[in-house]
Amino acid sequence: MKDIESYEDILLLIRRFYDKLLVDDQISHFFTTLDLEKHIPNVADFWSFILIDKIGYTNNMMNAHAHLHLQKDDYNRWLKLFHETVKEHFAGSKADLAVERSSLIALTMEHKLKS
Numbered sequence: 137m138k139d140i141e142s143y144e145d146i147l148l149l150i151r152r153f154y155d156k157l158l159v160d161d162q163i164s165h166f167f168t169t170l171d172l173e174k175h176i177p178n179v180a181d182f183w184s185f186i187l188i189d190k191i192g193y194t195n196n197m198m199n200a201h202a203h204l205h206l207q208k209d210d211y212n213r214w215l216k217l218f219h220e221t222v223k224e225h226f227a228g229s230k231a232d233l234a235v236e237r238s239s240l241i242a243l244t245m246e247h248k249l250k251s
Contacts, residue, residue, distance in 0.1 A: 139228025140187055147180045149234070153221040154179075162213045166206075186237050187230050211242045 140146060154176060157167050184190035218238050222231050 137225070137227040140226050140230035140234060142188070143180065143184050143190060145226065146183045146187060147177070149221060149225060150176055150180045150183065152225060153218055156217045156221060157214075160213065160217065163210055166210070183234070187234055206245070208246060211246050215239060215242050 138145075140149065154167070154172065158164055181190070181192050185192070215238060219235050222234050222238075226234075
């Protein structure tokens, strides 16, 4: 299995991740109103900035999620699905970094966006 190396790899990761999110009984309702044609590339841009130092992501991720009123179980489910998706498609230092950073991001969001 290869590591995450390019924007195309990250786009694949995010698309497969959203395939899971959209059918998940617990958290799919957070994603039903999104325009995925716009949202997925934006999320891929965010992770490209994090994982492969690609410039271009300029949004405020915290502000974008503040209105959702996420609970601890929501973060845990998001993390489980994200980690699962990473491990299904990639292995290596960047894949490990994606798992590590996603955990840190979820923890930070949980504390900053407490309902």
